Amino acid sequence: MSEFEQMYREVILDHYKNPRGHGTIEGADAEADGQNPLCGDEVSIYVAFGDDGETIDEVKFSGRGCAISQAATSMLTEMVQGKTATEVAVLDKDELLDEIGIQLSPVRLKCALLGLTTLKVALHRAKGTPLPEGLAGFDELELS
């Protein structure tokens, strides 16, 4: 495997080019926008809960950014489908990073975790679930 393939694995490029859960949800139960001012990545997350008001029935994202941020968010939408807000709030970032499966420099780590952080903020606002403990380490991440 070439060094390029290690970084830009087939699955990353596939998610980047054909993002799952791309779009918006009108009247979403939870939503938040996140930006990474370092590179201008932008992700907006929309969540609709099921009848229990807890379980994620549908999750969509829109935005623009590098392959890593967009692919990671695309993978995230598949991961959290059917989970409850509480489960997602405590979802370990390593679980997503394992899924992404590539070595990331600290700068690119912010790209990879933008979607997850934004989702946790959306859930925090809607359901009062705890904010990611790592948010303190995301000084450059702007959440609006």
Place this chain on the structure above:
Amino acid sequence: MAVTEGTKKLDAHAVRADFPIFDQTIHGKPLAFLDSAASSQKPRQMLDAMNEFYETSYANVHRGVYELAERATAALEGSREKVRVFLNAPDVREIVFVRNATEAINLVAYSWGLANLGPGDVVVVSELEHHSNFVPWQFIAGRVGARLALLPLTDEGELDLSALDGLAREGRIKVVATNQVSNSLGTINPVERLAAWAHEQGAIFVCDAAQSAPHMAIDVQALGADFVAISGHKMCGPSGVGALWGRAELLQAMPPFLTGGHMINSVRVEKTTWGELPHKFEAGTAPMAEAVGLGAAIDYLSAAGLDAIHEHEQKLAAYALGRLAEVPGITLYGPPAERRAGIVSFNIEGIHPHDVAQILDMQGVAIRAGHHCCQPLMHRLGVAATNRASFYLYTVREEVDQLVDGLATVHKVFA
């Protein structure tokens, strides 16, 4: 010194030998360092000067009565004189050492701005500004109830001077602040004309020269500015030192920016009086070794010749624009080569600059990807980020070729 005497043509390959950083490979590839607009690499001569200062002449400056303190003071003040000559400032007391151009502009915005700006006043900055010449003015204007107005850009990324008349009608313009060279697009701005226009409005003109001073000869008197800011780290000097030049009568009338040690005349419980220029603006222990390094960097650049450096970079920019135009899906930003410094910003269709920069890095090519601290400009261009390759006196054509070859690999990965 690696220049051919007489004609003052720059031999970038020879210059390169002065820069230890190039004695290595990156990811097994030769280093193509195309990010000098963010910060430049350092010649051995500058590093040696700092080292020698620490090894032979280091002590705190001013007031010391012993030999070492005198040597250190002479070295610091000698560097101040070098900065004066470099900028062709009339008076060495007008040279204030600061951390960088950002601090220089903050000094002016806080010290001059808080004393002279009020409700209804207008501060004009350009759409092309680095945040360092945008945010301080926005912040101070907000504090005093003044308004920030934007000098817009043309589609070629140049200041739209046809908007000046309209701006003049908008209110009482007190400050006009622009850069001389855009760090993002490389645009060379008509600062002499803007300075004259500012003075017609009764405003001061503040010039951010952080991106021009390293690459072209600057004459603050010919330029007609009131304040000029430079950063040492972008011009072969160390990080942590820069300089502000300001007209003496303005500096004299201004209150201090930072207060504390060294900047005083006398301190009593009832009242403290300020020191003479430039010391009034240099609170605390100066960046002494850094200033010595800046002086050595100025010697180095002057020996190479600022005109020769400028010519070398404009040729590289023209070459790069030509070669990059061959790259499929590329959008190039900014004016034609003859009206820009050695900076080329571009985007590759469908591939985010971060991904471009990452794949280039794996091939030993260092470029910058992002908003280059110019978010208002990125907004104007309608993009979140660009790729930027920037050149200096040590940049060679082979590095541009390595960039173009690298972009072919970027396309392959994303094919």
